[in-house]
Amino acid sequence: MKKLYELLERVAESEASVLVTGESGTGKEMVAQVLHRRGRRRNGPFVAVNCAAMPETLLESELFGHAKGAFTDARNSRTGLFVQASGGTLFLDEIGDLPLGLQPKLLRALQERVVRPVGGDSEVPFDVRLVAATNHDLETAVEEGRFREDLYFRINVIPVEVPPLRMRGTDVLLLAQRFAEEFAVQAGKQVIGLSSAAAKKLLAYTWPGNVRELRNGIERAVALTRFEQITVEDLPEKVRDYQGSHILVAADDPSELVPLEQVERGYILRVLDAVGGNKTLAARVLGLDRKTLYRKLERYSSIDGAPAPRDE
Numbered sequence: 001m002k003k004l005y006e007l008l009e010r011v012a013e014s015e016a017s018v019l020v021t022g023e024s025g026t027g028k029e030m031v032a033q034v035l036h037r038r039g040r041r042r043n044g045p046f047v048a049v050n051c052a053a054m055p056e057t058l059l060e061s062e063l064f065g066h067a068k069g070a071f072t073d074a075r076n077s078r079t080g081l082f083v084q085a086s087g088g089t090l091f092l093d094e095i096g097d098l099p100l101g102l103q104p105k106l107l108r109a110l111q112e113r114v115v116r117p118v119g120g121d122s123e124v125p126f127d128v129r130l131v132a133a134t135n136h137d138l139e140t141a142v143e144e145g146r147f148r149e150d151l152y153f154r155i156n157v158i159p160v161e162v163p164p165l166r167m168r169g170t171d172v173l174l175l176a177q178r179f180a181e182e183f184a185v186q187a188g189k190q191v192i193g194l195s196s197a198a199a200k201k202l203l204a205y206t207w208p209g210n211v212r213e214l215r216n217g218i219e220r221a222v223a224l225t226r227f228e229q230i231t232v233e234d235l236p237e238k239v240r241d242y243q244g245s246h247i248l249v250a251a252d253d254p255s256e257l258v259p260l261e262q263v264e265r266g267y268i269l270r271v272l273d274a275v276g277g278n279k280t281l282a283a284r285v286l287g288l289d290r291k292t293l294y295r296k297l298e299r300y301s302s303i304d305g306a307p308a309p310r311d312e
Helices: 001-010 026-040 055-065 103-112 137-143 149-155 171-187 194-204 210-224 260-274 278-285 290-304
Strands: 020-023 046-050 089-091 129-134 158-161
Touching: 001 026, 001 158, 020 026, 020 137, 026 089, 026 129, 026 158, 046 055, 055 149, 137 149, 137 278, 171 194, 171 210, 260 278, 260 290, 278 290
Parallel strands: 020 129, 020 158, 046 089, 089 129
Antiparallel strands: none
16 A cells, blocks of 8 residues: 555656556545645546446536537537546546447547537537546456457556555554544444454455445444444454355365365466456466466366356
């Protein structure tokens, strides 16, 4: 996280496009907000849009605007978010879900720095810094034809990767303490922190929902606790009952031993699951190039008769 903070300090003043990657709930929009507040556009608007939250036609109108009469409900012309964000930062969240039909239009807008409203006859200039975010593996999406390569390079001038909570060690406890204090004030309760047993449970859990899941869990715990410290009983059931998975690599009985390929297969699939299905990140953790990992996954799927895991 210190390396992440240092990177943000270095790139905040830049005008280059930034692509923030990381699992859901890691705080990608907060990173975008930090870049905006620390940058030279801090006095301009910060405009955010979720590319996965609306259909293609509505998203196009939202981004580029529309002229009066462009479609049935277009009773008035509307300025798009690119123009609304001029002088500031435009944050495109979940850009990996951007429809293929919109991708060339977005690419042209970023290259030419102008947009043509839907149904409009003229182009409108804009001046924004673009920050995009995704929890998808865009390199794989490019290879599979789900994301344009030229657009990927246009938005990925400065890559910023936000680590998942399970890789941040005792940050879990620091964040939990912060959230406990926040929600205790809101609830009007005297909650000063965590019991040692509750802290151990938080450290053992893998937090697939990351910081968002931790925040929700602590809000629940503060609401339920009857003591000044959050106890194990106050935590969500899946956190209380979590048992980490382990791979058997040795046994006294030779009949229990398994072939090396089976051990490798189990470990690769475990790592892939731990990184939320992101093949690029899994390959990095495993020390493999991505093509080697893909070949192994294809072989496993042919043996199982099931499709290879897709990226989340």
